[in-house]
Amino acid sequence: VRLVESGGGSVQAGGSLRLSCVGSGYTFGGVCMGWFRQAPGKPREWVASVDGYGVGTIGDSLKGRFNVSRDDAKKVLFLQMNNLTPEDSALYYCALKWGLRDCDEESRIQFWGQGTQITVSS
Numbered sequence: 001v002r003l004v005e006s007g008g009g010s011v012q013a014g015g016s017l018r019l020s021c022v023g024s025g026y027t028f029g030g031v032c033m034g035w036f037r038q039a040p041g042k043p044r045e046w047v048a049s050v051d052g053y054g055v056g057t058i059g060d061s062l063k064g065r066f067n068v069s070r071d072d073a074k075k076v077l078f079l080q081m082n083n084l085t086p087e088d089s090a091l092y093y094c095a096l097k098w099g100l101r102d103c104d105e106e107s108r109i110q111f112w113g114q115g116t117q118i119t120v121s122s
Contacts, residue, residue, distance in 0.1 A: 001025040001111045003094045008116030015084050015120070021077040021094030021113055032103035033070060033077045037090035037118075044106055047092070048079060052100030084120045091115040 007019040019035065034049030048058045048068035056068045067080040077094060094113035097103035 001096060003096060003111060003113035005092065005094045005113045005116040008092060008118050010119045010121065011084055013085055013120055013122050016080070016082045017084065017118060018081070019079040019092055019094075019116060019118075021079075023075045023077070023094075023096065026096070029072050030098075030100070032097045032099060032101055034095050034097075034103045034109075035068065035077070035079045036093045036095055036106065036109075037088075038093070038115075039090040042090075044093070046104045046106065049095075049103045050077065051103070057104065081118075084118075086120045086122050089118055089120045091117050 002024045003021055005021050011017055030052060032051045035047040036044050037047050038044040048066055050056045050068055050070045058066050065083045070077045093115045095109040096111040097108050098110055102108050
């Protein structure tokens with residue numbers, strides 16, 4: 001299994017970014033995939049996920065600004081981030097869990113991408 005993120009970068013507060021995660025080495029439809037992030041000095045936290053049924057879930061504090069989706073045909077997971085703030089600055093990781101659900105818990109994740117950095121300036 002390989003997960004490769006892209007789309008990170010630097011943006012001013014209020015801007016938008018779209019992250020992509022291209023997966024390979026597995027059957028895309030039979031997994032749960034998500035995004036986590038980790039800021040310096042803080043633990044890694046769940047951001048959003050799409051389960052094996054195609055149902056997307058966003059963290060409560062991010063609803064209204066972030067959206068998650070996946071394209072099973074192309075094996076790509078997306079994270080659309082709008083109205084970014086400096087508090088969103090972090091290393092964002094793509095994550096995969098075998099099975100259809102429960103990829104919102106770090107301990108359940110079997111595979112991780114290398115991460116893509118998001119830096120939001122005020």
